[in-house]
Amino acid sequence: MATQGHTLKAFDEDLDRLRALISEMGGLAEHAIGEAMRCLVDRDVDGAHRVIEDDKKLDALEIETEKRVVQLIALRAPMAGDLRDVVAALKISGVVERIGDYAKNISKRVAVLEDAGKIEPLSLLPEMARIASQMVHEVLNAFVNRDAEAALRVCERDKAVDDFYDSIFRTLLTHMMEDTHSIRHATHLLFVAKNLERVGDHATNIAEMVYYAATGRHMGERVKGADSVAA
């Protein structure tokens, strides 16, 4: 959108650094989701601990982003598209940190599920996680590239994640009704699915922020996948 760089080059560098921070956070969050799911499937409790430990990096980067945003507003007085970008960066960093928390939450359940027998939805969850994680990846690329169209495409994918969640919810419910011994494990898996569903929602929220930052208009009333009534 910007036709050229700022007359003051240091301003561009500040903005680039902010975008790089958000990218870095996104990369960590994606990795955390992927690792949490791998640990869940492989029953890798040690790996899950590492995911939990690594979440601190995300927290630190969020704080770093906030500091830089405050500094940039104070020192550069960004306007118009720049201002929208900077505000979006601040909001997005908070959301990405939250996405990291979901990955951490999934990791915490790995130990509980270590001795779980074969539960069918476990085979669906990695695919659901892949889509949710891809949404995070794409929406942050959209932010860095100020690409409103890409942000819209991310929103469209949220329906798939919601559908996955509905499907997993029903399957787990069936399991629990058929075998009450599975309730403990199934409930944990249900939370994992719910966490992934929330990741998709957060990616969608980020898409809305990106859309506003890039265009100056709010996305407006999107056609959302009928919100799941299952939960």
Add this chain to the structure above:
Amino acid sequence: MTMTQEKQPITTNSAVPFPSTAIAADAARDDAGIAKEDAAWTDRPEPAAGPAPITVETPSPEPQDTAEPAAGRTPKMRADRVSVFYGDKQALKDVSIEVHDDRVTAFIGPSGCGKSTFLRCLNRMNDTIAGARVAGQIELDGHDINAPDMDVVQLRARVGMVFQKPNPFPKSIYENVAYGPRIHGLAQGKSELDGIVEKSLRRAGLWDEVKDRLQESGTALSGGQQQRLCIARAIAVDPEVILMDEPCSALDPIATAKIEELIHELRGRYAIAIVTHNMQQAARVSQRTAFFHLGELIEYNRTSDIFTNPREQRTQDYITGRYG
């Protein structure tokens, strides 16, 4: 602010056709938007106690997207297709704009963009420049200010001006302020004149600094004080419109803040148009901002829109610091 005032139709539109319909329509929509915004501040109901409703409210459409009927008041000043030539050189091209009396209108743009030239058209200061020619129509309360029956001295009393460089008369501080009211017969006697001088100096944020030395020369003051003296002088004749051409460029931040606060206070009584290179200042003091570039009016909109979401790429480039 009363809503009824806001809702009155633009009556002069029917009497005098206004060719630049695009900007007129924009301004009308903006009026509606500002009215709505103001109403939102004052009329917003307290959030109801109890659990939050689950239903999602439909967000109200953004002002610029609404196709509302033209609503607004008669502008204090209206410029219609104003062009200015300095000899062969065209400094201003077909500028149409309205200045309202409870708004501060800021003119921004790079040097040489025509914003000061335009400001000077509003009280015919360009008359004083040899070789300057103004085309188009400028109205004050619906009257053509270039009409033969317009008394230019009276015009400049009604449309006061504060310049970039402080230019006090080489007379006492008191005389600087008292001169205008005296020649315009605004005061009946010494005590009334004293009152006007004090009030004007107070409003200009200068009283406390000069009250004990009113008989000293105005030119002995510091640059910042001189500028406030000039503002006091402009206020003293009780103008309807105040034009300010970079009024704070010579002031320190404290004095600047005082002037900006003053602008806020005066906003209710006078139409104010200010030219500034300081975009933060335009953002702080104005409700409307006009962006000029190479003699053209590129964009005229609510200040909040100009600085968060300008429509024109050239505006965006300029205010974000991308224009050289």
